[in-house]
Amino acid sequence: MNYYFAPMEGITGYVFRNTFQEYFGGIHTWFSPFLSPKHDGGLRSGEIRDILPENNSNVRLVPQILTNDAAAFRLTAERLKEYGYSEVNLNLGCPSGTVVAKKKGAGFLAETALLERFLDEIFSQCPIRISIKTRIGKETPEEFPALLELFNQYPVSELIVHPRVQTDFYKNKPNWEMFAYGADNTSMPVCYNGDLFTTQDIQQFTTQFPSVQTVMLGRGLLANPGLAAQAEGEKPVDSKTLIAFHNTLLERYQEILSGQRNVLFKMKELWVFLVCLFADGEPYAKKIRKARTLSAYQKAVDSLFAERELLDESVYTGE
Ligand SMILES: Cc1cc2nc3c(=O)[nH]c(=O)nc-3n(C[C@H](O)[C@H](O)[C@H](O)COP(=O)(O)O)c2cc1C
Known part of the structure; x- marks a missing residue:
């Protein structure tokens, strides 16, 4: 199967694309x-x-x-x-x-x-x-x-x-x-x-449409950056890789965007999806949403990574 990364305005710009590509595999083409x-x-x-x-x-x-x-x-x-x-x-x-x-x-x-x-x-x-x-x-x-x-x-x-x-x-x-x-x-x-959000969704699609060679994934990849690779048999994303990806992305947004507010806005948009890869992450997501400074933001993210397990599949449902 070929996996395309869906275009998502405000999210999948070049900084995101390059950073994603450095840490996760599985994407054939980006739009x-x-x-x-x-x-x-x-x-x-x-x-x-x-x-x-x-x-x-x-x-x-x-x-x-x-x-x-x-x-x-x-x-x-x-x-x-x-x-x-x-x-x-x-x-x-x-x-x-x-x-x-x-x-x-x-x-x-x-x-x-x-x-x-x-x-x-x-x-x-x-x-x-x-x-x-x-x-x-x-x-x-x-x-x-x-x-x-x-x-x-x-x-x-x-x-x-x-x-x-x-x-x-x-x-x-x-x-x-x-x-x-x-x-x-x-x-x-x-x-x-x-709406292909889990490897099971992808499996179900493949079973029903065995002749379709290509799927485009959007929100499912934001909620689980390992989704495409995992659907091809790779291990689920580990927290070390996810932390490194997150920190690199944050650093790069700080380099190119002016002011904390813009950086926070970009990162918070991603967490709408990414929090679904953590067991019981919602209380942490709330703290992330409420952060008004980068240091409050980083503190909320650090405690999420330190205190919550990563799931093998995201629980994102599109709602
Ligand atoms: C925040 C956001 C921005 C989007 N921007 C675009 C866009 O610029 N061009 C486009 O064709 N589709 C855009 N889409 C639609 C996605 O590419 C995709 O078709 C949609 O999310 C359904 O796929 P998914 O269920 O795998 O997420 C956007 C979707 C979201 C959620």
Whole structure:
């Protein structure tokens, strides 16, 4: 099985990617959090920094674009080619209200005429391969067969399917029946994404879909950074490695972010998930959330590591 690390805006930036890669194995490809180019292809400096080849020399990265503007997509893809990338990923899955209101991400799925024109343009002009990460519809899963028929008209290099609709956000269960429909009705390589949080979840998926070669893991890897390696028979993460990973990440965020608040914000976001790898970690998570200074934060983290056992699998459930 190939494991992709899902793009997660605000979390899986280049510092996180490089640090993760140094301490844990198992990831075949990373996808960048979405780039949101202007009409002239302009990107923010933080977006450029995140995809610069020198900041990603240890990882195989596919940059992702969120737009409904074919010119912006093409100009960005041209720049990505200059950086040495051979694939770009199109985001048709973001469920956020502001994104959907602009008919982008999962909002674009409901605009089939616009989407078709956009796909015609980008597939005829793009200098590198295009993969697509999509939900199965905006309102209902029944939208998916028509969307798949549309995607089937183009040389999509890979279709990554998160089988929820936009209005699900992250609630309800991923729709494995509609995913199966997709896998059965396309000749594109298909990758599954959604709610694989434990090795048992991955095993269950593999049993049901023996021909699918690739899964993309997101929150499951935040809750257990060893998940992909473990699913391939490696030992669970040990606390020495997890502490070293945590401390290195913290150090690097302190180097590049200004002020304690920004560093604390980044680290706290990670603990929402990572605390699920500890037996009865919640009281410690509360202390971590409440920390207003880096020293209070470090004290809370140290006591969690010192006083609680690491579990073999996270108890993260997505809720
Ligand atoms: C905090 C957060 C940020 C995300 N940012 C992106 C993003 O930039 N691009 C994208 O395609 N998906 C994004 N996603 C969706 C994930 O890539 C993934 O599809 C989703 O978490 C479901 O997979 P999982 O159940 O394995 O976590 C984000 C999800 C979360 C929780």
